[in-house]
Each structure stands twice: as C-alpha cells, then as structure tokens.
Amino acid sequence: MCAPFDPQADKSKDEIELGTHFLPKFDSDGLIPAIVTDIDSGDVVMFAFMNEKSLRLTLETKEAHYWSRSRQELWHKGATSGNVQDVIELRTDCDQDAVWLKVRTRGATANCHQGFKSCFYRAAELQDGQTNLSFKEESPLFDPKEVYKK
Amino acid sequence: MCAPFDPQADKSKDEIELGTHFLPKFDSDGLIPAIVTDIDSGDVVMFAFMNEKSLRLTLETKEAHYWSRSRQELWHKGATSGNVQDVIELRTDCDQDAVWLKVRTRGATANCHQGFKSCFYRAAELQDGQTNLSFKEESPLFDPKEVYKK
Numbered sequence: 001m002c003a004p005f006d007p008q009a010d011k012s013k014d015e016i017e018l019g020t021h022f023l024p025k026f027d028s029d030g031l032i033p034a035i036v037t038d039i040d041s042g043d044v045v046m047f048a049f050m051n052e053k054s055l056r057l058t059l060e061t062k063e064a065h066y067w068s069r070s071r072q073e074l075w076h077k078g079a080t081s082g083n084v085q086d087v088i089e090l091r092t093d094c095d096q097d098a099v100w101l102k103v104r105t106r107g108a109t110a111n112c113h114q115g116f117k118s119c120f121y122r123a124a125e126l127q128d129g130q131t132n133l134s135f136k137e138e139s140p141l142f143d144p145k146e147v148y149k150k
Numbered sequence: 151m152c153a154p155f156d157p158q159a160d161k162s163k164d165e166i167e168l169g170t171h172f173l174p175k176f177d178s179d180g181l182i183p184a185i186v187t188d189i190d191s192g193d194v195v196m197f198a199f200m201n202e203k204s205l206r207l208t209l210e211t212k213e214a215h216y217w218s219r220s221r222q223e224l225w226h227k228g229a230t231s232g233n234v235q236d237v238i239e240l241r242t243d244c245d246q247d248a249v250w251l252k253v254r255t256r257g258a259t260a261n262c263h264q265g266f267k268s269c270f271y272r273a274a275e276l277q278d279g280q281t282n283l284s285f286k287e288e289s290p291l292f293d294p295k296e297v298y299k300k
Contacts, residue, residue: 005281017264022274022281035185035194042192044185044241047248059276091194092283093269094262098197100270112244114167119243120250124172126209131155131172133242 004052008096017094024055025097031067035100036111038118039088045111045118048075050099062087064101081147082107108141113148115140154202158246167244174205175247181217185250186261188268189238195261195268198225200249212237214251231297232257258291263298265290 008016008023016023026032032055036046050058054065054074064085068075078084085103092099105111112119122133158166158173166173176182182205186196200208204215204224214235218225228234235253242249255261262269272283 020272020283020285022283033183033197035197037187037192037194042187044187044194044250047183047185047243047250059274059281089273090275091270091273091286093197094264094266094271099274100194100197114244116244120241121244122170123239123241124209124249125240131209133170133172135170136241 005055016096022092023096024052024092024099025095026052027097031069033098034064034066035098036064036085037100037102038111039102039104043118044120045103045105047119048077055099058087058101059090064103078106081110081113081142083110085111110141112140113144115142115144115147117141155205166246172242173246174202174242174249175245176202177247181219183248184214184216185248186214186235187250187252188261189252189254193268194270195253195255197269198227205249208237208251209240214253228256231260231263231292233260235261260291263294265292265294265297267291 005024008025011023024032030051031049034048034050038045048066049069051067054067057065064077064087066075066077084106087101087103089102090099110117116137121135121137123136124131124133155174158175161173174182180201181199184198184200188195198216199219201217204217207215214227214237216225216227234256237251237253239252240249260267266287271285271287273286274281274283
C-alpha cells in the first residue's frame, strides 16, 4: 500500500490548480465526488463518492472502487453483479475536489443497480409549472431481482 | 415562481427510482451535485452544486445556475465571463440525488475559471508509488487575468 495522498493545506492555489502533483481534496466526511462516464458513448453512467482508500485502490487496480454511503463500506463496483468498471482514465478538476473516471464496464455493461446502462435514465422538463421525468433508456440490461436476489 | 419541489420523504423507493415525478434530493446543506457535459464533445466540463433556487432557475431559464459554496451566493454561470451555459437537457439519476446537465457554452466556450474548455484538464496516474498529473488540454481559451480583472 502506498503512502496516503498529500494534503492541500500547505499548497498554493497555483500548485493545486496548475501543478502536476495529485492533491485530492476530501470533504468533511472524508469523501470526494466521482463522476463516471462510459469510454465508448461518453455518457455519464454513474455518480458516487470515494474515500481515500477507494481512490487509492482505483488507481492501483484500475478497477473502480467507491465508498457506499448507504452501507458505510468500501464498495468494489461489480463485485456482486459482475459489472466491474475497468478505469481507462482518471481525471481531476481545477481545485482537485472531484474526479472523473472514464470506464469500460464488464458483463451486461449495466452501471445502475436498476439494471440500466446509466443511472441517469430520466430527463427532467418543466411543463405547466410542474417538473416531469421522461425515460431515455427503454429497458434495463438485467433484472435487478435476479442479479441481487432480492 | 413555481412551487418548490416535492420532498422524497413520503415517497416509495419505486416512486423515486422508477417514477416520472421529479423529486430532487438535497443534502443536509440543501445542495444537489450537478455534473456538466458539453453537448457536442460529450466531455465532462464542470462539476458544481445547486440549491433549490438555482435548480428551479435552471429549469425555468434553460441557462445553468449554481450555488457557489466559496462565495455563498447564487451563481449564474457566465455572468462575468460571458460563457453562459445553455442547457439542452437535464437528467437525474436513479435515487434523484444528482443531476446531469448537457450544455452548449457561449462565448469563448470555456467552462473553467482557469480558461480551459473543461475543469477536468488533468489526468492522474500512479507511477512508482506517486500519483502525477498530466495536462490533457494544451492551452486555455481565455486569459483568466483579463476576463476576471484579477
């Protein structure tokens, strides 16, 4: 296991925003937001959080690891469903408080626990003062009840 | 001004995850994460947060509004730089606690305050136990010092 990431505290704005030293900033809960896109379509397929350990494991293994806030545990994505995400590239933003993963997803290639390719399968639109959602993916790629045995 | 969004509290998991009623979930600070991609390239260009008012204004005006955590104020993106983001589509994820905006950016088409097209202009890679960043965008589209008069 490598040393933990260096903190931003003693670094200048230019070092953080224009430097070549990875200085991920974790929030007060020790988490950093992770945006996940599909390497082929470019679509956003998931949004999750990482703690320091899951970010480190992601860089080391090139398989996406997150921190599950609902289960409060390290989460190796795809461990149950088989839909492991191979990380092709990992980027960070100007102030290094978010990461963007470009992934190729194994198995049924679903990234959402509902069986859809993307968690973002609905678009919102304001109509007559009410915001309604419409489905942008026709059907799930797997049956969640079958995969998760719920 | 329309009525505020309905809360998730009295809704079932199926209503939230498979329904057509927009029920955005704001965190304990009243914020929801917003992922922003460029409508043409599909690249992630920004990551920010919205409060209820900025999400409502975004849906009403179809121009991206955020909540600036550093300035603690409503933020009409592009108001200073001219790089307003026209929102082509707004999606939400399975549990409706994040949104994804597909935008077309006006002016110099830069989305980052550093003048880059995307805030995510650096990729991270583990090399010999250290994680280094490499630039993926060659040069900024505008000079931040000129645009923001800093």
